[in-house]
Amino acid sequence: METTVTNTGTEGKTWGGGNKPLKVSYGKMMMWFFILSDALTFSGFLAAYGFSRFKFIDSWPIADEVFNHFPFLHGVDAPMYYVALMTFILIFSSVTMVLAVDAGHQMKQKKVILYMFLTIIGGAVFVGSQAWEWKNFIKGEYGAVETKGGQILQFVDKEGHRVALHDIAIVNANKDREQHQSKNGIWYESEKELPTYTIQEIRDGFAKKSDLLIRTQILTEKGEKTILSREESLKRLNTDAIGIVEGANLIHNEYGTPLFANFFFFITGFHGFHVLSGVVINIIIFFNVILGTYERRKNYEMVEKVGLYWHFVDLVWVFVFTFFYLV
């Protein structure tokens, strides 16, 4: 390159060229600015989540009730324990990453290999945990009823404990409504899978079991969901309810407003995609370390650069954790 540069006679002066005011390599600087732009993207998503939440501030789902599963503990109410564990796994993989960077500064190849390996494992466990969390959310737990206006009505007993649809419904054995598939009737028309119960079966069961009540999405001053009286419950179910919701997807969400599900899928999905790509990039660098690429290059700055990205993924999770699970 030097041969192509014209001498200006100002070398050595501040604006004479060849001056590196940020004292950092091009790659590392660009990684920082990429992270900055990515941080702004995530902020956009989280701020949009905040916007929607403020819009429905008195009827937003309570995260503790949505994410209360823990592996191998079926039916146990474990609010946030699992997501806290996931947070630890990610923070710990951040620690092993920074240890790898530190070992790289000291040119200790063996140590870099070990710490990079642990980082990759941590990342993979985290992505797996997120998939499990998604599975629980999509599958749902108790089921609910949706009204004409798109509001969600859930069922509780006298003590306020949630009651599942299968404990309410009186199944009509002579049900003549079947899922319409494209192989029947008009070949190009089909419909989605029908819910397990019809709204009429739920109405029948609800009318029979006099200790059941309906819980709406509206939050009380204490931050709990409003429970209607028996008369109001019956009225609400018989006049407003139009359908059954089991689990959550982008259109229906048994836990509350579909917006909650949309943002959950989008933001944790986008973050999970970052973790996944981080794991892939880490694996590439891991093999480069094993092959001795950076020993020959005599510096481990590549490890530092992917390390920056990895820490950023952790940084975003800290915010996602707060705004989805805590606040």
Next chain:
Amino acid sequence: MGHDTAHHESNTKRIWYVFVLLSVVTIVEVILGIIKPAFLIETTVISMKLLNWIFIILTIYKAYYITWAFMHMEGETKGLRRSVVWTAVFLISYLIFILLTEGDYIYEVFKAGHKSWDF
């Protein structure tokens, strides 16, 4: 902990210290989130529960340590640090302010009952 590129002393002690710090803060957050102390929920500061303020402040505290210690921002030059951190801080603050204000406005419109949405 000024970072000097000329010699590479090991920072492992500081790394573990920051890890313990982040873990403790996370545990505190989870415990507060599970117990939800009544007085923190009932006290409202600038139209938000005190508990939520605590969560957000602790999150920013964690973010500071991740950026400064793990991402080694403390060792970068003032120019790089400011061009990254200030850009993010000012743009994000503005975005949050404008979106939350508008969200609250729409909430008020819904509440005023000009438009029925709970039916």
